[in-house]
Amino acid sequence: MSEIIFGKRAVFEAIENEVQIDKIFIDRDNQYMDNIKRKIIEKKIKISFVPIEKLNKLSKNNHQGIVASISPIKTLGINDLEKSIDKKDSKFLILDNITDTKNFGAIIRTAECLGIDGIIISKTGSSPINGETIKSSSGAIFSIPIYKLDHLKDGIFLLKEKEIEIIAADEKSEKSVFNFKFNYRTAIIMGSEGKGISKSILSLCDKTLKIPMKGKIDSLNVSVACGIILAELSK
Numbered sequence: 706m707s708e709i710i711f712g713k714r715a716v717f718e719a720i721e722n723e724v725q726i727d728k729i730f731i732d733r734d735n736q737y738m739d740n741i742k743r744k745i746i747e748k749k750i751k752i753s754f755v756p757i758e759k760l761n762k763l764s765k766n767n768h769q770g771i772v773a774s775i776s777p778i779k780t781l782g783i784n785d786l787e788k789s790i791d792k793k794d795s796k797f798l799i800l801d802n803i804t805d806t807k808n809f810g811a812i813i814r815t816a817e818c819l820g821i822d823g824i825i826i827s828k829t830g831s832s833p834i835n836g837e838t839i840k841s842s843s844g845a846i847f848s849i850p851i852y853k854l855d856h857l858k859d860g861i862f863l864l865k866e867k868e869i870e871i872i873a874a875d876e877k878s879e880k881s882v883f884n885f886k887f888n889y890r891t892a893i894i895m896g897s898e899g900k901g902i903s904k905s906i907l908s909l910c911d912k913t914l915k916i917p918m919k920g921k922i923d924s925l926n927v928s929v930a931c932g933i934i935l936a937e938l939s940k
Contacts, residue, residue, distance in 0.1 A: 707727055707774045707775065707776065707777070708774070708775050708776070708777050708778065708835065708836065708839075709763055709764055709772060709773070709774060709775075709836045710772070710773050710775055710836045710839045710840065711763075711764040711766055711767075711768035711769070711771065711772045711773075711836055711840055712766075712767070712768060712769050712771070712840045713738075713741060713769050713770075713771055714840075714843045714844050715836075715839045715840045715842075715843065715844045716729065716741065716771050716772075716773045716844075717741055717744065717844065718843065718844020718845070718847050718848070719773060719775060719839075719844060719847055720741075720744050720745065720748055720750070721744075721844075721847075722844075722847035722848060724775050724776070724847055725775060725776040726750050726751075726773050726774070726775050727751070727773075727774040727775065727776070728750070728751040728752070728753060728773070728774050729745055729750055729751065729752050729753070729771065729772070729773045729774075730752075730753050730755050730759065730760060730763060730771070730772045730773070730774075731752065731753070731754050731755070731770060731771050732754075732755070732756075732757050732760055732770035732771070733754035733755060733756060734756075734757065735770040735771075737770075738770065738771065741771065757770070760772050764836060766836065766837060766840065767840075777834075778834045778839070778846060778847075778851070780834070780851045780852065780853035781823075781850055781851065781852045781853070782852065782853070782854065783852070783854055783855075783859055783860065783863065785850070785852065786823070786825070786852045786854070786860060786863060787863055787867075789822065789823060789850065790822075790863075790864065790867045790869065791867075793889060793890070794889045794890070795822055795867070795869055795889075795890045795891075796820065796821050796822050796890075796891055796892070796893075796938060796939075797821065797822055797823050797824070797825060797864065797869070797891075797892040797893070798812070798816050798821050798823075798824045798825070798892070798893050798895065798931070798935070799824075799825045799826075799857060799860065799861070799871075799892055799893065799894040799895070800812065800824060800825070800826050800831065800894075800895055801827075801830075801857060801894060801895070801896045801897070801902050801903055801906050802830055802831075802896055802897040802899075802900045802901075802902075802903065803826070803831060803832055803895065803896075803897055803927065804830065804831065804832050804897065805832060805897075806832050806833065806835060806837040806838045806841065807837065807838075807841045807928075808832070808841075808926070808927050808928045809831075809832035809834075809838050809841070809842075810837065810838040810839065810840065810841020810842040810843075810846070811841050811842070811928035812824075812895070812927070812928050812931050813838070813841075813842040813845050813846050813849060813851075814841070814842045814843050814845040815928065815931060815932045815935055816845075816849060816931075816935060817842075817845035817846075817848050817849040818845070819932075819935045819936060819938070819939045820939055821849065821935060822850070823849065823850040823851070823852055824849060824850070824851050824852065825852045825854060825857065825860045825892075826851065826852070826853055826854070826857075827853070827854055827855070827856060827857045828853055828854065828855055831853075834846070834851070857906055858905070858906070858909065861892075861906070861909050862909075864892050865909075867890070868890060869890040869891060869892050870887075870888045870890060870891050870892070870911050870912070871892050871894065871909060871910045871911045871912075872887075872891060872892070872893055872894070872910060872911065872912050872913065872914060873893075873894045873896075873902050873906075873907055873910040873912075873913045873914075874893065874894065874895050874896070874902075874913075874914060874915070874916075874930060874931075874934055875901070875902065875907065875913040875914070875915060876901075876915050876916075876923075876924070877913070877915070878913035878914050878915040879915075880912065880913065880914045880915065881914065881915060881916075881917050882914045882915065882916050882933065882934050882937050883916075883917070883937065885914050885937065887937070887938050887940075891938060893931075893934055893935065893938060894906065894907075894910060895927060895930070895931050895934075896927075897927060898924060898926065898927050914934075916930055916933055916934065
């Protein structure tokens with residue numbers, strides 16, 4: 706079954722990353738698509754110039770005048786994860802209970818920009834990978850491996866076997882991310898704003914850390930918090 710993606714950046718990144726694209730639909734009255742049109746023609750992808758009403762039917766979101774039909778995003782499994790963590794410097798991101806597609810997409814974008822080697826999610830209790838996720842990631846999802854496992858614990862146990870330190874972002878921690886010394890081999894776990902990291906997952910972590918709050922608001926959006934922590938990790 707095909708997946709619909711939308712937005713100039715998401716479609717452009719799909720083209721650049723050789724994603725299998727069935728067809729691209731472009732607003733026939735849009736005068737600002739020359740660059741992407743050239744790329745589509747160069748790659749010999751099927752293209753259809755349609756009225757804006759057609760695009761609105763294909764996607765209810767802000768499609769910016771372009772929609773594409775692609776093969777579903779491929780996720781990887783536990784065996785793929787094991788093969789990918791042999792190098793000396795390994796950095797992974799584990800997401801527990803992140804169900805909002807926009808947050809998920811923003812986190813993917815940040816992780817890819819900051820050199821994370823892969824994102825680990827579970828088959829249940831995770832955001833779907835759909836057009837909104839892809840748009841929110843600005844197409845970064847095409848450039849970073851997503852490991853979708855039966856249980857997060859399976860991934861954590863495997864990372865521990867490979868001597869990767871498991872660190873949880875936990876507001877109750879006594880350690881600040883701003884003076885925390887990360888190992889070269891690290892996996893960060895982020896939980897949702899509402900539920901946080903589940904107790905069973907938290908119990909498996911080697912250490913916890915927090916982002917100190919100085920304002921009146923005592924919490925951050927999970928994608929913002931993730932960006933701060935991954936930026937510190939990337940140092």
